[in-house]
Amino acid sequence: MSYAILVLFIVSLFILYTRRKSRQYPLPPGPRKLPIVENLFDIPTGGFIWLDYAKLCQKYNSDIIHLGALGNSIIILNSAKTVSDILEKRPLVSAGRPPATMLGELMGWGGAVIFRSFDDFCKAQRRMISQGIPPTDPKRFHTKQISATHDLLRVxxxxxxxxxxxxxxxxxxxxxxxxxxxxxxxxxxxxxALEALDSMSEAGTPGAFYVDQIPILKYVPEWFPGAGFKRKAREWSDLRIRMTETPFNATKERMAKGIAKPSFTLTALEQLNETQDSTNQIEVIKNASVAVYGGGSDTIVATLGSLIICMLMNPEIQSKAHEQLQKVLGPGDLPTFSDEPSLPYITAIALEAVRLHPVTPLGFPHTLSQDEIYDGYFLPKDSIIMPNVWSILHNEEDYPEPYQFKPERYLGTDGRIDPKVKDPTTAAFGFGRRVCLGKHIALASLWISVASILTCYTIEPELDEDGKPMKPRAEWYPGPTLFNHPLPFKCRFVPRSKDIETSLGVGAM
Ligand code: HEM
Known part of the structure; x- marks a missing residue:
């Protein structure tokens, strides 16, 4: 007994010592904190908040800043170095996700890998996705990618x-x-799916719903004045159920009839382990499936949309791309993935779109699972870590003239992709243990679509009533949102040759 008390005493002393030691270190710089609400009114809530966070970092002359709000600790990392030091070099302690009362609990998205803390359920989904869409087998989806892209070309x-x-x-x-x-x-x-993704984006925007700051509000009944968020959550939860269950059930039904096509969900269902709890396994499959579906649609669309706008704004870059395509492909040929090494300018265009207009300019929030000391600063356990990907990808040292669309920056004097230029995809697809699981698929889809569109068409501005080209609309959704999506825009896809018309199998384009 006395031995147990001694151990308890030593452990208490150790905890006290480490706490005091932590307190020897200041929090990272940031705006002055008010009593109780701390920095609640300093947290950017409008549109393009990554720019506001970048300005705050400039103001405090630091690539790491701290904000507190109602007991939450938020840390912004504004450089590749701080992100690498904290999210990449301490992967296990920085792999969590912040609790999201609105999204996770009230709307029911808490099981989906992207919102899940780094627990066994999350790891099981990550494992399943990496096995189902392995980066080591890039050719697996090429036929599907090419077929969808050819349909797009016709439309x-x-x-x-x-x-x-x-x-x-x-x-x-x-x-x-x-x-x-x-x-x-x-x-x-x-x-x-689109409605559900929109609702996720709205609910996931920091500060959009007070229930995320004051979780006890989740118990307020729906009829209570001001409880509109509860009604919204119910409607949005219904969308989640429909987005998750309907396609999953369709695959299951086909599997039962023996007519299911090969797919991620089918493979996972076929590999169900009869000796283990099947309910849990089904939940893993369902959540992993909807993560692949949800993670892989809007992100690629936003990037390709931004890329098309960049082409519209930079006709001389299109001409250079056309030149390279003409040299490499025969008349009437459509590109395939085997042409990729011979078309570095197309690769450079795709990389530059990912850099200039990242879809997730603040990455995705991670959390710290323990107190950390970094560069003389104290980083409290449970802090929300926001990597400012936008700042990293607009850093003048890595990317001179960072606001210009310049594919040439990735090319060496031999015209090939220069490995010395920092690859923007290392920041655009997330960090550490939570890095995006669909990066290889996304980049392949982006590449084949750009190569194919530019092979077939010149992207030109709309014409006004007098037949004169109009100024293209190049605007991104002003938010508030964590995502960077282009607003709808108009342009013309003008066919480049009759041969291509024949290859696509269309009469008149
Ligand atoms: C341009 C396209 C894409 C971009 C920019 C993108 C970016 C990201 C980012 C920033 C994260 C969070 C990483 C972090 O927390 O540090 C993420 C996570 C994820 N992405 Fe992607 N993604 C794209 C396409 C895809 C595709 C095509 C798929 C599926 C096939 C996919 C599946 C996922 C999944 C499942 C996660 C959750 C990982 C986790 O929370 O552990 N993504 N993505």
């Missing part, structure tokens, strides 16, 4: 809503990969 010249056509293209591909569903079915499920 674009007639499209009066480019972003919508891109959404259909991405859904067609990702629904096939995930659930083995064909184009018509993918389109059937698309409206629900």
């Amino acid at each position: 674009l010249p007639q499209s009066d809503n480019v972003m919508r056509s891109l959404q259909i293209w991405a859904a067609e591909f990702i629904m096939d990969v995930t659930y083995g569903l064909d184009k018509e079915e993918a389109q059937k499920y698309l409206p629900t």
